[in-house]
Amino acid sequence: MKNMEEIDIRSPVEKAAKMLSKMNLDFFDVYAAYSRSLSIEVLGKGIKEAVSRTDLGLGVRAYKNKGLGVAYSQSLKTEDIETTVRKAVSFATVAQPDPHFKGMPGPSKAPKVEGLCDPEVASLSLDDAGKLVKNMIEAVENVRKGAMYAGGLGAGHMKGFLVTSTGVSVEAEKTSVSAAIVPTYKEGDDIGSSSEYDYAISLKEIDFEKIGKQAAEKAIEQFGSERVESGILPIILTPESSSSLVFSLLGAISGESVVKGRTYASGCLGKQIAPQFFSVVDDGTIPGAISSGAFDGEGVPRRRVVAIEKGVVKTFLHNYYSAGILGVEPTGHAVRGGYGGHVGAGPTNVQVEHGDSTLDEMVAETKTGILATNMIFTPNTVSGEFSSTIDEGFLIKNGEKKHPVKNLMVGGHMLELFRDIELVSKEGRTIGKGYFFPNIKLKQIKLAGK
């Protein structure tokens, strides 16, 4: 990527804040972000397109009599900032008082989190990015030639600056890089297709050749998929599937929805929902990790939080708004969706505590069961019920991985799944230096098949 053009985002933010401070508001914040990104797109026979983008914008949130007005602009010219400020303020006066709104956080000190900006990513050229993608594709072809592809590489460098009426003034800079490849092979009407990916702050964290090799091996394993009978069987979730299980729970214990009693996990605070050996930590302060930062999206210091301890939900993940409703301290989980003005809440780096089993042991001791190597749990967040497809998986028979499965669904309630966790593995997958997901075996799941 060509290094970022020097664009000053501090002065426009300060200019907007100065205007807003004279407008007799309850609270306000101003956030601006500037980013450069590049990508190499892969489709069909290989590399298809080289892309670069520059994005810039500023958003204002203004509260008047507890009513919220938001405005954003992709221009930082003085006249456009003035229009944006005026619009946010006029909308705040039309909006009605939100009885749950308690204000905005004040300034805090937090130690710098090291390693969030990789100069190699910031200066990556499309030329070099293309060569990395070429290596990834060659690694696929070294396993087996003849695939058609989807995927690519993305790299970005972002700077953001937040100022609030309560004295917060926080600057952040970050890089990120991601790679993914989906090889698809055909043998007559039979299809072998799978995917592999990785993402991180730094380029050196990503092993492009390993991604390509693993994607090819997984794709070939998918030949010969068969339907299986409906039934109730044990299921083993590899990290690609256990991550979705854990994310859906953390989503259901995050922010406004959970504290307003709108998710299936709203009643779970302090309750045992999983066995004693199941714990989940959320830590946004890990140096060099993909979801780390000194501060959250509202300027509250990020911290390490034990969300699930020995199977008990210890805390919800809060932004200032949701913490205010429960009358607790915010946990540093505000998520600001860019300069568009929306602030929600959600997890950062999620780490499931490892157990003492292994994937091999889990499979070996399963008489009949399913190994789910790629599936997304998509529950109805309100009711907790889910009905999802096993996108990639295998039948286990007599302790051995047999054929891949197709046309197979699972159904149930999310809380039943956590209750039925039987084993957690020692080994697992670390992503972006921050996430860790082990293999998880559930005692049983309801399958809909033949």
Add this chain to the structure above:
Amino acid sequence: MVYGELCLRDLLELIVQKGLKAGASFCEARFFEERAKYISVENGVAKSMSSGILHGVGVRVIVNGKWGFASTNVSTKISVERVLCDAIGGAKSISAQKGEEAEIVDQKPVVETVVHEVKLNPDDVSEEEKVKRMLEIEKASRTYSEKVKDTFVSYREVLSKIMVHNSFGTLVEETTPRIMVYCNVISKEGTNMQSGFESKGNVAGYELVETIEIEKFSLKAAETAVKLLDASPPPRGTFTVVVDPDVGGLFVHEAFGHNSEGDLVFGGQSIIADKMGQKVASDLVTIWDDPTIHKNGHFVYDHEGTKAEPHLIVNKGILVGYLHSLESAAKLGGKPQGSARAQNHHSSPIIRMSNTYFAAGDMSLEEVLEDVKTGVFLSGSQYGYVETQKGQFTCKAEQGWLIRNGELSEHLRDVAINGLTLDALKNVSAVSNEVRIEMPGMCGKSGQSMYVDAGAPYMRFEGIVVGGRR
């Protein structure tokens, strides 16, 4: 809008000329602007209002047989010229790499400006009036029953302007107003919580809001949410399934529509890549994608400047067409009919569906149901997705009913179906005589979100997997 000393049109022309001089065999400069307003009502309080303006320029080139694309929203002439350099530099940087060669069909130049007319300009309605109307709509659902726990209504108005200029000499400009209103209701009884959802959206002015009938909108969402409290989880296994026009619309979009997108076809990502002219579905199945219908996926020119026409994809079970961009038409030997759209200036146009639907058959709903001894009826779409390269899809319905001896019986919640596209389409055994296209929404593909709509008649599928808790 003025970029430096230039008006927008002159700037796009300058960029395309410079692109050709710099060695591009094709150059396209596209301006995008979106002005949006949003009102959010929750439990009787219009708690937030927002607005924003997105705008910028994206430039796409073919150099040495590879695509380069770059974009910016820094609105200066220098910045847009830099974007052209980035696009050309990008294409050159990958031109030595093995991969997918860029190729497009020649087009006759078109110069036209399209403005979608509205009956009532949203700018002529005060913000206070809009808030009042949303509160009225919301109140109906909140006061429907004591079992209603939370109610949400959101309103979004968008005015988008897209200007495409390319080296064929095409210069088209399309200004499109849109309105979307969503209502979501959560019901609660003891620890049991359920939800109901309704949406309205189209290329329209504020008149769309005035035509909203509360009984068929917010009251209906509340009724669904409350009635679902007494519904049962669905049975598991393989069943005869009858779908309503919304689930049929979700099905045609997910299970088949994505597979017909030309970029996925030439890219080896579609299960129907080698099936042109072959039988891919039951004789009862005819599938159209039609951007000319005045529904949520409507437009006149796509974002490559191609005029939109109806596309017949499957005719009585035979695959007869794919959806095309300039590139897929060249690679697959088709004719571009306007299917390439981009979310905004930061994205390249890719092939998107518009208003996709199964055509009508000749049965009544009663006839579709009457032969079903035991089956599942699905109603209302929630979400769906597909792995096109494997042809495996998942569709989640809002609710369902057991079918016993041709009659709807037990009410079901959280019902989803899964299947293999080609198997499922060959097993269509009945199609009703009336199509409804009324599920305005957004479709995600390759990180881009796009306005679409879909629909169907009532349809019967044999041997579909229903996932459930029982």
